[in-house]
Amino acid sequence: MNAPRTRVQRRPVHGVLLLDKPLGLSSNQALQKAKWLLRAEKAGHTGTLDPLATGVLPLCFGSATKFSQLHLDADKTYEARARLGVKTATGDAEGDVIAERPVAVAADDLARVQSQFTGPIRQVPPMHSALKKDGKALYEYAREGIEVERAPRDVVIYKLALAALSDIDIRIEASVSKGTYIRTLGEDIGEALGCGAHLTSLRRTATGGFDVSQCITLEALEAMSEDERLACLLPTEALVADHTRVTLGAEDAGRFLSGLRRRGPWPDAPAVAVFGNEPEAFLGTAHVKAGELIPGRLLSPIEIQQTLLLTEATP
Known part of the structure; x- marks a missing residue:
């Protein structure tokens, strides 16, 4: 008789794990293994590697999945x-x-x-x-x-x-x-x-901007404690490190997250990473045209709150 399988209690996890994919696993198999080790609710990858290929495979968790497309197009x-x-x-x-x-x-x-x-x-x-x-x-x-x-x-x-x-x-x-x-x-x-x-x-x-020297193996991840695994995650905004940065005050940040355009002294820019400063948090992407900051992909308020709590809890 088979022993009952232990049910994994999933949790909200947000960020990017740079995995050195091993030989023989498909990208999805590697993703599912990492997702299980992190007990993450939501996960995706940024383009597949063949089972016979190894190396850099950025895995996205939670809010980071909204921006994974950006690295499908990366050099x-x-x-x-x-x-x-x-x-x-x-x-x-x-x-x-x-x-x-x-x-x-x-x-x-x-x-x-x-x-x-x-x-x-x-x-x-x-x-x-x-x-x-x-x-x-x-x-x-x-x-x-x-x-x-x-x-x-x-x-x-x-x-x-x-x-x-x-x-x-x-x-x-x-x-x-x-x-x-x-x-x-x-x-x-x-x-x-x-x-x-x-x-x-x-x-x-x-x-993109990620190198194999930054990656971790599944074997190393498996040997870690849960807190150590979480500490391996890069923040979601690592996926938009090449974007122009704009920081908004509390009132503008709230309106921006509601999908409203904001006006400001910004030059035109096709790719913008938007942050709030009270508290400091990544809000999403946008572009600037004729002095207007036009929302693109946005984090939800609950994703931002969960990310801030995760950051505080990670040593």
Whole structure:
């Protein structure tokens, strides 16, 4: 007879956890594990990493979920390894081998291809991706053996470094715009080298302003006390650190939270993080046009109060 499962008492938790996602877990599995450890009521992530990828995965809790979209669109940096001469169905080590070719790649070839793939490029999204066609994810078609037409997408490779690790393995370091598929980049680099390739490892080292050095592992989080876990959370406003900051007095803050525009001596700004000063608290986002502060995504008064209480209670 199975022992009854212990019911976790959920609680309001607000903030951002920078997780170093482990190998083998999906982004949602990692999220659910962290949510359980924090006993959080509400959680979401800022874009998925493949189960075979590791690295920076910002997890949003409570009020932070309102701003997770901002990091879906963030620039990202990756380190990957690719095996030359072998193509797989998925572009990584998980897929079946579909082609093998001899490899004869010199340093000059890597330099040429590095230059070729730096800057604006076009990519055809892979079939093994979560993009949807007619309401169905591409990977679902792929599992059924169906290949559908995909339109090329414009992306930007801001920085690219290729280095030989052996006669058949290369390291890829890339800083890229949103929507870039590193598996596809690896495959395209392999084709440009004349031998094909697939990724054997992938690690995200940065997204937006967050770096892997700031991250914590699930294993470390599990070993902590509840207070220590809460102390690992960044405040919700960490997601809008690049926004222009505006601080309002108590009366204007209350009206702003009601969705009302405020007038002030502010220059036009497309992305504003708004704070109150009595008490000091993050209120939400806005933009400024012609001297008007126009509300965007707002925290609720209860979320602000819960955040302040959580901050006071965290050592």
